[in-house]
Amino acid sequence: MTISNSFYERAKALGHDIEELKKGNEVSSKLTFKCFSDLADLCSKISTPEERERRQALIEERAAGREKTFEERVEAHLHGTNALSGDKDLTSVEEGFPTDIIAVSATTKTLKSGQNLVGPNAAPTIWNTDNLVFPAGAYVDVQSTIFTIKATTIRIDS
Numbered sequence: 001m002t003i004s005n006s007f008y009e010r011a012k013a014l015g016h017d018i019e020e021l022k023k024g025n026e027v028s029s030k031l032t033f034k035c036f037s038d039l040a041d042l043c044s045k046i047s048t049p050e051e052r053e054r055r056q057a058l059i060e061e062r063a064a065g066r067e068k069t070f071e072e073r074v075e076a077h078l079h080g081t082n083a084l085s086g087d088k089d090l091t092s093v094e095e096g097f098p099t100d101i102i103a104v105s106a107t108t109k110t111l112k113s114g115q116n117l118v119g120p121n122a123a124p125t126i127w128n129t130d131n132l133v134f135p136a137g138a139y140v141d142v143q144s145t146i147f148t149i150k151a152t153t154i155r156i157d158s
Contacts, residue, residue, distance in 0.1 A: 006048070007130035007152050011105040013045035014128060026106040030123070033101065036084075036093045043078045046128070046150055056080030101126060109151075111138040119145030126150060133157070 008018055016027040033039040047055075059068070059076045068076065074093055077084035084090060102125045110133040118125055120143035132151040136158055140147075 010046045010128045014103040016105040028104045031101045034098045113137045116140045119143035
């Protein structure tokens, strides 16, 4: 199986040991961000420009006809293409720092059948995988947690 370079690039940005991943091991870590700009820097490293453009389009569609909410402006800065501006937004967002994120990388992550719980009330979590496999009956249940999946391919078995 050929593993995509973008998977390893994301894993490297998350500080994960590439050799352990090449051995087939899952690597987990807790990342601490002292300020918003550090988190924004990571987000820019784990997303391609095309992904950021698509995310921005979704944000714009969702906010059509109205001013974006604070949360949408932060999302657009972290995952889209808009810069966060305005002293009020910058001050408000910095109030949430320092903050921790749980990052998990695996070349192939096969979920267990049934519920795969993320949360409740966990630190923001990123799953980085080259191949994410949903066996028949598997689902992800995210409860009161910010959750991101970065997968090169997703396979859903029926």
